[in-house]
Amino acid sequence: MRALDQTLVLCAYGFFSSLRPSEPFLTAYLMGPDHNLTEAQVVNEIYPVWTYSYLVLLFPVFLATDFLRYKPVLILQAASLVVTYVLLLKARGLRAMQLLEFFFGLATASEVAYYSYIYSVVEPARYQRVTGYCRSITLFGSAAGSLTGQLLLLLDKVQLVHLVLVTLAMAAVASVAPWFLPMPKRSLFFHQSPGVLEKPGAALLEEDSESMSPPVSQDASAVSRTSQTGGWSSGLVGVLQVLFDDLLKCYRCPSLLAWSLWWALATCGYFQVINYAQALWENIRPSQAHEIYNGYVETLSTLLGALAALLVGHLPVSWSLWGELALCVLSLLMALCVFAMVTLGNIWLCYSSYVLFRAVYMLLITVATYQVAASLNMQRYALVFGVNTFLALLLQTLLTVVVVDSAGLGLDVFTQFLIYGGYFAVISVVFLLAALFKLASRRRCKRQEEVQTRSRVEAESSPVS
Numbered sequence: 014m015r016a017l018d019q020t021l022v023l024c025a026y027g028f029f030s031s032l033r034p035s036e037p038f039l040t041a042y043l044m045g046p047d048h049n050l051t052e053a054q055v056v057n058e059i060y061p062v063w064t065y066s067y068l069v070l071l072f073p074v075f076l077a078t079d080f081l082r083y084k085p086v087l088i089l090q091a092a093s094l095v096v097t098y099v100l101l102l103k104a105r106g107l108r109a110m111q112l113l114e115f116f117f118g119l120a121t122a123s124e125v126a127y128y129s130y131i132y133s134v135v136e137p138a139r140y141q142r143v144t145g146y147c148r149s150i151t152l153f154g155s156a157a158g159s160l161t162g163q164l165l166l167l168l169d170k171v172q173l174v175h176l177v178l179v180t181l182a183m184a185a186v187a188s189v190a191p192w193f194l195p196m197p198k199r200s201l202f203f204h205q206s207p208g209v210l211e212k213p214g215a216a217l218l219e220e221d222s223e224s225m226s227p228p229v230s231q232d233a234s235a236v237s238r239t240s241q242t243g244g245w246s247s248g249l250v251g252v253l254q255v256l257f258d259d260l261l262k263c264y265r266c267p268s269l270l271a272w273s274l275w276w277a278l279a280t281c282g283y284f285q286v287i288n289y290a291q292a293l294w295e296n297i298r299p300s301q302a303h304e305i306y307n308g309y310v311e312t313l314s315t316l317l318g319a320l321a322a323l324l325v326g327h328l329p330v331s332w333s334l335w336g337e338l339a340l341c342v343l344s345l346l347m348a349l350c351v352f353a354m355v356t357l358g359n360i361w362l363c364y365s366s367y368v369l370f371r372a373v374y375m376l377l378i379t380v381a382t383y384q385v386a387a388s389l390n391m392q393r394y395a396l397v398f399g400v401n402t403f404l405a406l407l408l409q410t411l412l413t414v415v416v417v418d419s420a421g422l423g424l425d426v427f428t429q430f431l432i433y434g435g436y437f438a439v440i441s442v443v444f445l446l447a448a449l450f451k452l453a454s455r456r457r458c459k460r461q462e463e464v465q466t467r468s469r470v471e472a473e474s475s476p477v478s
Contacts, residue, residue, distance in 0.1 A: 031154030034162030066118025090123035163308025318375030348437035
């Protein structure tokens with residue numbers, strides 16, 4: 014199968030697996046007559062299971078994806094989505110819905126296979142293009158699913174259970190696609206092509222390119238040979254050593270560290286807001302008494318987020334110079350959006366704030382992705398992206414345990430959103446301090462340069478004795 018055909022199959026899989034008309038109405042469905050679950054059960058006992066499952070499964074699935082060479086994990090993801098929606102349709106009770114969240118966490122953790130498969134079958138020169146295709150089609154599928162659900166709900170007056178049926182059908186269609194993909198012969202760490210080495214300059218951080226050697230691909234090739242001769246355990250030890258050494262090298266770069274810190278902190282808060290937004294909307298405008306427009310909101314926020322991501326390349330901003338200040342200001346805007354969602358008490362203002370919140374996050378996470386990837390080769394930015402996501406999930410788990418879970422404080426959704434707004438305000442303060450420190454450092458360096466220049470001029474102009 015040609016690389017173009019493989020890209021088309023992947024895009025088809027991404028579109029249909031993201032086409033979920035029931036997604037914007039999940040909270041209303043669980044709290045409605047089909048399941049009769051309480052808000053406390055949904056918010057404090059069911060939804061947290063997804064966070065815990067995602068965190069626990071992310072790293073093992075990442076390693077299994079590379080060792081099994083992507084395709085089996087893609088099939089696993091497709092099967093997990095089908096099981097998720099079968100449980101949503103047929104199963105009843107608290108424990109069944111917690112099991113559902115576990116399978117959805119498995120499907121979410123397996124997304125790494127979707128975004129990694131293409132790198133094993135196309136040339137490096139096409140990485141950016143095919144990544145754009147795959148990400149764009151999933152966003153389009155998500156927006157199309159939300160819009161479809163809203164239109165079916167309002168125009169055809171279908172019941173929410175019918176939206177679950179449509180979502181299950183789309184997941185079943187998507188599950189066919191991975192079987193048509195060939196098994197790649199290589200992967201990033203366990204199955205490197207022997208003798209294929211990258212140029213040293215391409216494999217290293219720009220500012221450390223003269224001091225660090227050998228390239229990552231050499232280590233990875235050694236790991237590949239070890240895994241072939243010494244079995245899974247020795248290969249795993251080698252891969253973990255390569256990952257750890259690379260990680261230390263990557264985070265030595267101050268700008269990469271700053272963007273990664275924002276990535277982990279903001280993604281944690283972003284997940285919390287979007288995971289529990291429906292519960293907030295349900296409190297402000299109950300679905301049992303009013304028509305709800307969650308589908309329109311998710312569609313608009315997804316499309317505006319995609320548009321914001323596209324605009325990043327056209328913004329005349331020197332992110333290396335103003336990055337910390339931009340993170341400060343826009344994180345503060347995200348905090349204000351969260352506070353507006355919970356304090357104004359108007360569903361339309363709440364919807365609008367949510368749309369703006371998601372658009373700002375999509376803008377900044379796109380910038381962060383570019384800033385992190387700009388100075389790294391593909392192997393390293395896959396590693397850094399994964400670690401940043403893992404740290405975000407770790408923070409989210411801590412926040413969920415303390416704030417959301419019934420085993421912790423088990424706070425109501427309004428109090429939760431006040432805490433999330435304060436959380437983004439703290440992020441803003443952190444990057445304000447970082448921006449001030451960077452400005453002070455620049456001024457100090459400038460003064461030192463002026464003093465050195467003045468001393469040199471005076472030395473050159475002094476009379477010779």
